[in-house]
Amino acid sequence: MRKLDPNSRDYNFYAKKFNESWLHPDKTSEVRHIYLASRIDLKNSVRAQRFAQALTKSDGSFVTRFHGSQRACYLGEGGDGDIDPCGQSACHICGILKNGFDRRLARMTGMFGPGIYSTECSSKADIYAKNSHIRTNRHVVLICRVVGDRPQMLVSAETNRRSPDRRYNCVEAVLDTDGGEVVYPETVVYDEDQILPVGMVVYKRTGWSP
Numbered sequence: 001m002r003k004l005d006p007n008s009r010d011y012n013f014y015a016k017k018f019n020e021s022w023l024h025p026d027k028t029s030e031v032r033h034i035y036l037a038s039r040i041d042l043k044n045s046v047r048a049q050r051f052a053q054a055l056t057k058s059d060g061s062f063v064t065r066f067h068g069s070q071r072a073c074y075l076g077e078g079g080d081g082d083i084d085p086c087g088q089s090a091c092h093i094c095g096i097l098k099n100g101f102d103r104r105l106a107r108m109t110g111m112f113g114p115g116i117y118s119t120e121c122s123s124k125a126d127i128y129a130k131n132s133h134i135r136t137n138r139h140v141v142l143i144c145r146v147v148g149d150r151p152q153m154l155v156s157a158e159t160n161r162r163s164p165d166r167r168y169n170c171v172e173a174v175l176d177t178d179g180g181e182v183v184y185p186e187t188v189v190y191d192e193d194q195i196l197p198v199g200m201v202v203y204k205r206t207g208w209s210p
């Protein structure tokens with residue numbers, strides 16, 4: 001995963017996605033850096049190959065989502081070289097980058113049970129982007145590819161859920177504007193192979209607790 005040139009097409013694509021999906025009115029953000037896995041990184045990754053396999057069971061397209069999690073190091077704040085995830089157990093961002101998502105570490109309290117949660121709304125991912133015992137005003141959310149072309153739309157919480165129903169490959173929350181319970185969207189998968197972290201956005205946040 002490498003830092004993108006701010007003038008590159010990829011940088012502009014993801015910065016736009018991040019900025020346009022920042023919907024919470026009570027806080028703001030400024031993108032500082034964007035990192036992205038190269039084609040070669042992905043080609044050499046066993047997890048990317050498993051994701052490609054999962055993709056063949058769908059229509060072949062993926063959706064892009066953000067995932068916020070705890071960070072306990074300064075990953076993403078260094079120089080221009082490759083990033084080097086730390087090995088601290090409290091650093092969930094590095095754990096995900098090193099080992100992929102692990103459903104066993106999923107939020108048991110999640111609205112749709114112990115799945116892997118992501119969102120197309122950057123300011124919602126930001127809620128989970130916590131810095132643990134580090135002094136910095138930067139935060140990080142991961143950019144993920146998700147196999148999610150057949151979402152099962154759920155109107156209310158189902159905390160005992162362990163998978164989508166047959167015919168679907170992920171779960172999404174119906175928004176309150178459509179009669180659901182959540183204000184901002186989220187996507188849940190229950191199979192680690194269906195979600196692949198491919199990058200991260202490093203940003204500065206204002207209007208919200210550190």
Ligand SMILES: [Zn+2]
Pocket residue numbers: 071072073074075085086087088091093094095
């Ligand atoms: Zn770390």
